[in-house]
Amino acid sequence: MKAAVLYETGAPLVVEDVSVQDPREGEVLVRIAFAGMCHSDKAIAGGNQPAALPAVLGHEGAGVVEAVGPGVSSVAAGDHVVLLWRAGCRHCYYCDRGAPAICEMGFTARSSGRMPDGSTRYAVDGRPVNHFNAVSTFAQYSVCPEVSVVKISPEIPLDRAAVVGCAVLTGVGAVFNAGDVRPGARTAVVGCGGVGLNVVQGCAIAGAEIVVAIDTSDEKLAMAREFGATHTINPATVDHVASVVELTGGIGADQVFEAVGQVATLEQASAMTRRGGTTVMIGMPAADARLPVNPLAQIVADKTLRGSIYGSADFAVDVPRILGLYQAGRLKLDELVTGTYPLSGVNEAMGALGRTDVARSVIDPFLSA
Numbered sequence: 220m221k222a223a224v225l226y227e228t229g230a231p232l233v234v235e236d237v238s239v240q241d242p243r244e245g246e247v248l249v250r251i252a253f254a255g256m257c258h259s260d261k262a263i264a265g266g267n268q269p270a271a272l273p274a275v276l277g278h279e280g281a282g283v284v285e286a287v288g289p290g291v292s293s294v295a296a297g298d299h300v301v302l303l304w305r306a307g308c309r310h311c312y313y314c315d316r317g318a319p320a321i322c323e324m325g326f327t328a329r330s331s332g333r334m335p336d337g338s339t340r341y342a343v344d345g346r347p348v349n350h351f352n353a354v355s356t357f358a359q360y361s362v363c364p365e366v367s368v369v370k371i372s373p374e375i376p377l378d379r380a381a382v383v384g385c386a387v388l389t390g391v392g393a394v395f396n397a398g399d400v401r402p403g404a405r406t407a408v409v410g411c412g413g414v415g416l417n418v419v420q421g422c423a424i425a426g427a428e429i430v431v432a433i434d435t436s437d438e439k440l441a442m443a444r445e446f447g448a449t450h451t452i453n454p455a456t457v458d459h460v461a462s463v464v465e466l467t468g469g470i471g472a473d474q475v476f477e478a479v480g481q482v483a484t485l486e487q488a489s490a491m492t493r494r495g496g497t498t499v500m501i502g503m504p505a506a507d508a509r510l511p512v513n514p515l516a517q518i519v520a521d522k523t524l525r526g527s528i529y530g531s532a533d534f535a536v537d538v539p540r541i542l543g544l545y546q547a548g549r550l551k552l553d554e555l556v557t558g559t560y561p562l563s564g565v566n567e568a569m570g571a572l573g574r575t576d577v578a579r580s581v582i583d584p585f586l587s588a
Contacts, residue, residue, distance in 0.1 A: 222358035228266030242288035252377035254356035255279030271332030274349035277357030278304035279385035390417025392530015402426030410478035423447025
């Protein structure tokens, strides 16, 4: 098959022939229909986030099951699936409590670059190549654990389903699960990229009275209004912290979601959160970033500062819920996909992440250049 391999940070991905093994026990082979391009892929390629290299990158995607290994029961050949980049084992302490995103399996898959049995299914000229988050969607085929796929209706377009695998689940899930946004809430979202836009629409779906979208790009802010923002602020022109406080009657927002991953914006997000409110950290900062926190101020203000990985989601519940909202016309997926690239254009798609007119790009690995 053709796949995009990252050999060293700071270098382009190499699209080349990669041999792929058949799925083993508890594994599935998925023909990737579409893979989403995410800032996390760029962070890995740039060296801001660690990964075991060389590896076939990509962690957001959807496709059709081509074959299954022994013992697989939840999917069969021909099923349409969304791939999960931080799947849970389904039987540990965390999975039993509806928190598969923090299952140890996901941490191990990310750090080791291997399947749960410690081996890889990919090779180039006989040399092993690692997986990325056990899914490696920048490829024509992915061998992944059964727990890394969720069966979906064949009626859902696979390019739309692909972005559910990361951007939508991370953003909307953070609203439902980490922020616990209720009707009438006053909310703010810092950063309106692919994830931030989904936080915006998640807040709108949850019934928030105020949804303030904050971004330095007027084009992103226009998209945010389309996704349900009631107010937009460009911090390049006004004091956004003071503006959010003013919009909320001098109190601050009930929930503020930070989807940039910078220390400065995290501090600003906390500053615009009201006493007793919650600041939710979603954006992925550099591995060596440190956030200065005044613990006394947090205590006295009774404020919560919490992280949210992968929308703090229970995949078996949240993926069907999100797709149900889409089918009911309440959640936007069509508007998220703003470009399609062939696999040979993977580096171009990664470069386009910085463009203000891009919400989410998808890669069709079988599309001719």
